[in-house]
Amino acid sequence: MNSVKTYTLFTDHDVYLFKEGRHYKLYGKFGAHSVEKEGIKGVYFSVWAPNAKKVSVIGDFNNWNHKDHILFPRWDGSGIWEGFIDDLPWGTLYKYAVETARGDILEKSDPYAVSWEQNVQAASLVSTTWYEWSDREWMENRWKKNNLKAPISVYEVHLGSWVRDKEDPDRFLNYRDIAKKLVPYIKEMGFTHVELMPVMEYPYDPSWGYQITGFYAATSRFGSPQDLMFLIDRLHKNGIGVILDWVPSHFPGDANGLYRFDGSHLYEHEDPRKGFHPDWKSHIFNYGRNEVKSFLISNAMFWLDRYHADGLRVDAVTSMLHLDYSRNEGEWEPNIYGGNVNLEAKAFLQEFNTAVYKEFGEDIMTIAEESSDFPMLTKPVHDGGIGFGMKWMMGWMHDTLDYFKEDFSNRKFHHHKLTFASMYMYNENYMMPLSHDEVVHGKASLIYKMRGDEWQKFANLRTLYVYMYTHPGAKLLFMGDEFGQTNEWNFTQSLDWHLLEYPVHKGLQILVKELNHIYTSESAFYENQFDKSSFEWVEADDLENSVYVYLRKGKKRDDVLMIILNLAPKVLDYKIGVHTGTHWEVIFNSDDEKYSGSGVQPEILEEKYEEWRGYQKSIMVKLPPLAGIILRQNKDKKYKLHRIKHKR
Template identity: 85%
Template structure:
C-alpha cells in the first residue's frame, strides 16, 4: 500500500520557468519541505527524474523499503515526481529509489537536500535553513564594501585546516568554534573579506571541496546549516564580507550523486567530449539543457539569499569556456563557427551573472577563476561581455612568482616580468591571487619560492607583498602565507601557528597587517584601482639596478603615493624625477625592524631643482636592500584651503 499522498508546491508558472531554464529559486519547490497538509504535519518531496519508471522515498522511517512510499509523476511532462508523507520531521534520513527504464534501482541522495550525512554513500536529511539573522546593518551597506571603488583584500580559507582541534585528522572545529577564533583574527589583520573554499557537501576530503555531491547542503563536517550561518553572521557583524567558492563546472561520479541520476545523462552532457573532464575524472554539466541551467542558477541564488553570501568565486571557468581544455586534437568537437569556445557554457555564465546581479544589484560580486585571455569576462553582458564583477589575474601571479624565484644576479634579465601586467591590467577588473593552488603539489610554500638565505627569503616576500598591495586591483592571500608558513599546505592538519613565536614570521604577519590597513585607509590605493587614473610609472626600465618606481593616485590630485621596489640585496642611493612643488615623506618601509628587517631607514635627501628623467626636479633616497618603500605626497596647504572654500560656496 502506497503511503504517499498527493501534494504539490509547483504552480503552472513554476513548471513553465523550470522547462525554459528561467526558474532561479527552485530550492523553494524541489527537495524535502516540512508542510502541513489538511492539519497533518509531514514532509513534501519532489525530484526531477524524467526517465524514471518509478520513484520511491526510502529512509530510516521505512527501513529503506522502496515499495511503501512511491511518489506521483506530474501530468505536465516536466519529469517531476512528488508527494506528501505524513509524520516525518526534521532529521529524517532519506534517499530516492529510482527505477530506470532497464529495471535497475538507483539509490540517489536528494540534489536539493539542505543537509547530508558524512559518509561515502551519504543519505540526505530533512533539514531547514531557518535562522534568525542579525546582520541587517551589513546587508544594507555592503554595496559599498563590494564596490569596485572600495578596498577588497581577501583571506582565502580552507575551513578544515585553518585550525584543528587536536591531532585527529577528522577532529574538525564546528563552524561556531571557528567563528570564535577566525573573526577576531581576520578583523585584527585588516582583511575586508574572507573566501571559503567550497562549503557545499563533498564526500572526498582530498578534493578540498571541489568535487561536490550536495550542491545545496552546507557540509556537515563542521556542523549544521545554522552553524555556518552563525559564522557568516559573526563575520558580517564585524564588517567582514564572505565570498564562497562555487563549482558549476563539474561533479563526481558517486553512485548517490548526480551522475546518471535517473539512468540517463540527465545533469551531465552525454557526449564525453563535452561531458567528461579528463583531468578530474568528473562529469561536466549540460549547459544547453534548460532544467540544468535552472538547477545551477538557483543554486547560486540559494547561497546568496539563504546564507547571505556576499559573492561567489566561480571555479574552473577556463575549463567551462573552452571545448579543447585539457584535450588533444581529435578529442573535442568545434562549435558551429569552427572555434573552441563552448557557446552553451558562455551563454550559461552570461545568464548566471545577469540573474544574480538583477536580484542583488551591486551588493554582491561574482569572480571568475580564469587563466586564459578569454575576452570581456568582466564586461557587461549587454555589451557582449560575460558579466563577472572580477577575474583572477593569473598572468600577474605567474610572472610575479617567476621573478621572485630568480637569483638577484639574474633579475635584470627578467625585469619586465614585473612591468608586463601594466600592459593589460585595465582590460578586466582584476583580483591578484596568491591562492591555495600555488602552495601545493610540490610547488613549495610562498616563503620557499623565494631565493637566498632565510633573511633574503623573508625580505623578498615582504617586498613581494608591498608590490601586491600597491599594485592596481583587488587582493587575495591564502591562509598561512601571511606569516610565512614554511611547509606546503596540508589539508589534513592545522596551519603551523607555532611559527609565530619566531621573529621572522611574526614580523611578516605584522607587515601584512599594516599593508592591509594602509590599503583600506588610503583611497589612493583603491579608488582608481580599475582605471588608468590610479597608476603611473616613474621608472620601469632600470634593469641594472632592479629598481621599480611608480605612483598610485586617488581622486584628489594631491592624494598620491610613490612606491619604490629595490629588488637587489644591497643598499642604494637612488635619484628619482619628481614634479615641481612636490614634497615627499617616507611612510612605509618593509625593511623596518618591526618587520624583522635590517632596520635601514630610508630618508629623502639632496633635492635638486634640475630636470631629471623627464621631470623638472629630483629627489634622492637611500634604499634598503630587498625592500619596498612607500612615500606619501605631502598635501599642498594652499590647494587644500582652496578646495574647502570652493566646497563652502
C-alpha cells in the same frame, strides 16, 4: 499500499520557467519541505527524474523500502515527481529510489537537500535553512564594502585545516568553534573579506571540496546549516564580507550523486567530449539543457539568498569556456563556427551573472577563476561580455612568482616580468591571487619560492607583498602565507601556528596586517583601482639596479602615493623624477626592524629643481635592500624645504 499523498508546491508558471531554464529559485520548490496538508504536518518531496519509470522515497522511516512511498509524476510532462508524507521529523534520513527505464533501482541522494549525512552512505536529511540572522546592518550597507571602488583584501581559508582541535588533531572543529577563532583573527589582520573554499557537501577530503555532491547542502563535517550561518553572521557583524567558492563546472561520479541520476545523462552532457573532464575524472554539466541551467543558477541564488554570501568565486571557468581544455586534437569537437569556445557554457555564465546582479545589484560580486585571455570576461553582458565583477589575474601571479625565484644576478634579464601586467591590467577588473594552488603538489610554500638565505627569503616575500598591495586590483592571500608557513599546505592538519614564536614569521604577519591597514586607509590605492588614471610608471626600465618606481593616484589631485621597490640585496642612493610642486614623506618601509628587516631607514636625501627623465625636478632617496617603501605626497601647503634631510 502507497503511503504518499498528492501535494504540490509547483504552479504551472514554475514548471514553465523551469523548463525554459529561467527559474532561479528552485530551492523553494524542489527537495524536502515541511508543510501541512489538511491539518496534518509532514514533508513534501519533489525531484526531477524525467526518464524514470518510478521514484519512491526511502529512508530510516521505512527501512529503506522502495515499495512503500512512491511519488506521483506530474501530468505536464515536466519529469517532476512529488508527494506528501506525513509525520516525518527533522533529521529523518532519506534518499530517492529511482527505477530506470531498464528496471535498475538507483539510490540517489536529493540534489536539493540542504543537509547530508557525513558517511559513505551520505543520505539526505530532512532539514531547514531557517536561521534568525542578526546582520541587518551589514546587509543594508554591504554595497559600500563589495563594490569595485572599495578596498577588497581577501583571506582565503580552507576550514578543515586553518586550525584543528589541539587535543584531537584528527577532529574537525564546528563552524561555531571556528568562528570564535577565525573572526577576531581576520578582523585583527585587517582583511576586508574571507573566501571560504567549498563548503558545499563533498565526499572526498582530498578534493578540498571541489568535487561536490550536495550543491545545496552545507557540508556536515563542520556542523549544521545553522552553524555555517552563525559563522557568516559573526563575520558580517564584525564588518567582514564572505565569498564562497562555487563549482558549476563539474561533479563526481558517485553512485548517490547527480551522475546518470535517472539512468540517463540528465545533468551531464551525454557526449564525453563535452561531458567528461579528463583531468579530474569528473562529469561536466550540460549547459545547453534548460533544466540544468535552472538548477545551477538557482544554486547560486541559494547561497547568496539563504546564506547571505557576499560573493561567489566561480571555479574552473577556463575549463567551462573552452571545448579543447585539456584535450588533444581529435578529442574535442569545434562549435558551429569552427572555434573552441563552448557557446552553451558562455551563454550560461552570461545568464548567471545577469540573474544574480539583477537580483542583488552591487551588494554582491562574482569572481572568475580564469587562466586564459578569454576576452571581455568582466565586461557587461549587454556589451557582449560575460558579466563577471572580477577575474583572477593569473598572468600577474605566474610572472611575479617566476621573478622572485630568480637569482639576484639574473633578475635584470627578467625585469619586465614585473612590468608586463601594466600592459593589460585595465583590460579586465582584476583580483591578484596568491592562492592555495600555489603552495601544494610540490610547488613549495611561498617563503621557499623566494631566492636567497633566510633573511633574503623573508625580505623578498615582504617586498612581494608590498608590490601586490600597491598594484592596481583587489588582493587575495591564502591562509598561512601571511606569516610565512614553511611547509606546503596540508589539508589534513592545522596550519603551523607555532612559527609565530619566531621573530621573522611574526614580523611578516605584522607587515601584512599593516599593509592591509594602509591599503584600506589610503584612498589612492582603491578608489580608482580599475581605472587607468590610478597608475603611472616613474621608473620601469632600470634593469641594472632592479628598481621599480610607480605612482598610485586617488580622485583628488594631491592624493598620490609613490611606491619604490628595490629588488637587489644592497642599499642604494637612488634618483627619482617628480613633478614640480610636490613634496614627499616616507610612510612605510618593509625593511623596518619590527618586520624583522635590517632596519635601514629610507630617507629623502636631496631634492632639486632640475629635470630628470621627463620630470621637472628630482629627489634622491636612500633605498633599503630588498625592500618596498611607500611615500605619500605631502598635503601640507606650508611644507618647507629645510625639513628635507640633505645629502651629507
